[in-house]
Amino acid sequence: MRRSLALPVALFALAGALAGCESRQPSTHAAPAAPPPDFAGEYIHNAKHLHITRRDDGYWLHIESTGSCEFEGPAILIGEQLQVSLQDWKAGALLTVRHAVQGGVDVLSEQEDDRFSLTYFCHDGETLSGSYRRQATAKNR
Numbered sequence: 001m002r003r004s005l006a007l008p009v010a011l012f013a014l015a016g017a018l019a020g021c022e023s024r025q026p027s028t029h030a031a032p033a034a035p036p037p038d039f040a041g042e043y044i045h046n047a048k049h050l051h052i053t054r055r056d057d058g059y060w061l062h063i064e065s066t067g068s069c070e071f072e073g074p075a076i077l078i079g080e081q082l083q084v085s086l087q088d089w090k091a092g093a094l095l096t097v098r099h100a101v102q103g104g105v106d107v108l109s110e111q112e113d114d115r116f117s118l119t120y121f122c123h124d125g126e127t128l129s130g131s132y133r134r135q136a137t138a139k140n141r
Contacts, residue, residue, distance in 0.1 A: 039075075039082055039097060043105055043132035050107065050132050052082075052097070061097070063107070069122035071095075086117055093117045095128065104133040 039059055043050040048065040055074075059082055062072040075082040075097065086093035093109070095118060100106045108129050109117050118128040 039105065042135040044135055045130040045132040063128050068124055068126040069128060071121040071128055089120055090117060100131055104131060106131050
């Protein structure tokens with residue numbers, strides 16, 4: 001009698017062990033990619049106003065300050081920052097826009113040699129660089 005129960009119990013244990021060994025295929029569902037950062041909006045730094053608008057092929061930047069600075073040009077999203085080529089002014093020079101604290105953006109030049117690139121578009125010792133804070137608009141209030 002013992003033998004007759006031992007075989008079914010052994011088969012049941014073997015089946016359970018084999019079920020636990022079944023190969024698991026890695027999930028083919030990739031984790032959803034984070035949406036690219038959105039820079040569109042209006043920002044201010046001292047008397048300078050930065051307007052960033054979204055376009056099909058990237059972004060458009062316009063920085064202005066009454067009488068002292070004026071700049072506008074196309075920007076492309078590279079990683080998590082915007083870059084604007086200043087090629088017309090100086091070969092290889094870039095203006096970079098990065099997200100900063102509290103929804104603002106930092107405007108800067110990546111290369112130490114280009115630190116004066118952002119003064120070219122201004123007068124009286126002003127520069128485009130700085131930490132710009134987001135303007136409150138009806139859309140982002």
